[in-house]
Amino acid sequence: MLPRRRALLAGLSLPALLTACGPRSAVAQRGLLPDFADLAERVLPAVVNIAVTSEQAATIPPEFRGTPLERHFRNRRERVQGAGSGFIIDASGLVVTNNHVVGQASRLTVSLQGGQEVQATLIGGDELTDLALLRIEGRTDLTALPWGSSASMRVGNWVMAAGNPFGLGGTVTTGIVSARGRDLGAGPFDDFIQTDAAINPGNSGGPLFNTAGEVIGINTAIYSPSGANAGIGFATPSDLARPVIETLRRDGQVARGWLGVQVQDVVAEDARTGRRAVLVAGVDRAGPAARSGLRAGDIVTGINGETIETSRTLVRNIAAMPPGQTVRLSVLRDRRQIELRLQVGRRPGGPA
Structure with a gap:
């Protein structure tokens, strides 16, 4: 039982607090608070983690610039590791993610929900919409997700995000559409869905679902002074992403x-x-x-x-x-x- 003082701090008497929070809550009985368990169980098999390996020129320490050792650093290559999220849109092994996730990757490893790791190749990417399409090698029996209509989403609609925050593995978070049509100044195609579902580093490229389990957005960016979730995340609308992905699938590129x-x-x-x-x-x-x-x-x-x-x-x-x-x-x-x-x-x- 909760202490009476704690209940009063919440602005409710103790009986009222227990009534509001208990299993017979009028809010829950009216069905206003959805249960996402069945939805998560259905869609998570199609959500993947993406490990990225790339090589870049080594950083030259300032104290070695202009010395004979500068050439040594210029000839060195550093291996860089990264991680992101994605989702399967075709059982033959097509995976959607953000273009900034794959970057200049020399190796792409996709981890399925069962823990199996498979290699993937980049079909193509589009910098202006920050979208990319991968192909998983050697698999044709995968669970795929359907596209939904982002235009049908309204401010206040429930959504669920899935992905690989901080490299922890498959994770779901829930919230609502908090705004639409956000322009972040990233490019001419900015038209982001804003959500308060927790989006963190590593969630990039993961899907944003409606309550029917359809992908209505691709989680792309966050607004945060600390680098962690601050209650404002942004997703590329599915209505913008879908034709770009279809073009990448057909042509391997988007000519702008x-x-x-x-x-x-x-x-x-x-x-x-x-x-x-x-x-x-x-x-x-x-x-x-x-x-x-x-x-x-x-x-x-x-x-x-x-x-x-x-x-x-x-x-x-x-x-x-x-x-x-x-x-x-x-x-x-x-x-x-x-x-x-x-x-x-x-x-x-x-x-x-």
């Missing part, structure tokens, strides 16, 4: 469109509208924008007839286009509206 410009948000100097638009702050001389006559100082107000008000929207729309596609930009130049046709290039740094 590119104009070769630096842009920023402005209010267009147009007395007729005064609307928000996108200023071209700089133009890459070797890029497709320069070849098509786009100049620094131009203000982009539309793309293919649709109004553009933010640089993020412009970059996102162009990045979603396949290289080689022609796009029509509405441009304000010297207070005059003109139209330019550009052929979208291939984003540098992507697959050749």
Whole structure:
């Protein structure tokens, strides 16, 4: 039995506290607090841990820079170990995770829930959405998870996260969708689901489930002053992730469109509208924008007839286009509206 003083500190009399917390709680009887045990048992066989081994150039100690020993360090390679999470989307052995989990891995080892370790190969990754697809070697009988619709999720809906926090192994945490459409400034495709389900280092790449056991997000980032869970985690929505994963599965790469410009948000100097638009702050001389006559100082107000008000929207729309596609930009130049046709290039740094 709880001490009476402790019960009063909670703002309840002792009988009221026992009634609220006991097995006959009205809240529990109404079914407002779900039991995730059956859900966890069903989905955990498809959640995996990913061990990553990569090599990088050795760090040169400051005291050896400029000495004969600097060459010795430059020729050394250091082996780096990392860990993350993932989930199986096809019984043939396809695994989804974050691109930052696999990095420049020279070796990928996937641990199944039963403890078995199998080698995996990277099919492909996409830096802008931070997604990657792996293939487990030698297995065709695995449990796979279904995709769900992230668009159907509402603030306040229950969710369950699963993964490998701090390298501890299969772990589930629960919470709610605490916000949607979060922009973290990580890239043009930021549209994160925010959740208070505990997300920690090592959870990256793991699934975020709805109560039906469908994957509605891929756990990607946390906000934390300490590096541990602070009640705010972020997941890439399944509606954004699914087509990227299907493209990686089909082509092994995601070819992103590119104009070769630096842009920023402005209010267009147009007395007729005064609307928000996108200023071209700089133009890459070797890029497709320069070849098509786009100049620094131009203000982009539309793309293919649709109004553009933010640089993020412009970059996102162009990045979603396949290289080689022609796009029509509405441009304000010297207070005059003109139209330019550009052929979208291939984003540098992507697959050749």
